[in-house]
Every structure is written in C-alpha cells, then in structure tokens.
Amino acid sequence: MREPTGPTWFAWCFSHGRMHNFIPCGEADSPDGAWCTADWVKLDGSTEEEALAAKTARFGDAQFIDQLPFDVQVGLYEQEWRPRRA
Numbered sequence: 001m002r003e004p005t006g007p008t009w010f011a012w013c014f015s016h017g018r019m020h021n022f023i024p025c026g027e028a029d030s031p032d033g034a035w036c037t038a039d040w041v042k043l044d045g046s047t048e049e050e051a052l053a054a055k056t057a058r059f060g061d062a063q064f065i066d067q068l069p070f071d072v073q074v075g076l077y078e079q080e081w082r083p084r085r086a
Helices: 048-059 071-086
Strands: 009-013 018-022 042-043
Touching: 009 048, 018 048, 042 048
Parallel strands: none
Antiparallel strands: 009 018, 009 042
16 A cells, blocks of 8 residues: 555545545655546645635635636636646
C-alpha cells in the first residue's frame, strides 16, 4: 500500500458536480495525488467541511460549470484548467 507523502486536500469538480479529495503519495504520474483529469478547482480548507464552505463562498450553489456566470467560467479555464493541460 502506498504511504501518503502529504496532507489530504480538497477540490470541487465542476465536471462531476461533487467534492474530490486527493491524497499525495509521491507517484510520478501525479505527485500531488490528483486522480481526476476533469475540471476541478483546488479549495482552501483542511477538512471537507472547510473546503465546502470555501467552495460556497467562492462559487455559491453552482454544482456544474454551466451554472456559473460566463466570465467566471472563462476565468477558471484561463487560470486553472488550461495551464494544467499544457
């Protein structure tokens, strides 16, 4: 079994419409533990409750990307998703 190399961190996935938690294990293909390749945003918080509060404060009740204003969608693409795919 792989041993964690860092703390669990949380992200809201706008493709799956749910919270993801990632556990870094030092794997070469994903050293930060991110296993989802869809459109997620890393959140502040060391617990799922804290991360959900951060998500709500930043994005309200939006579950999926199309529920966000267009300018927010574009900002997420430009700042979060395009660099990750480069």
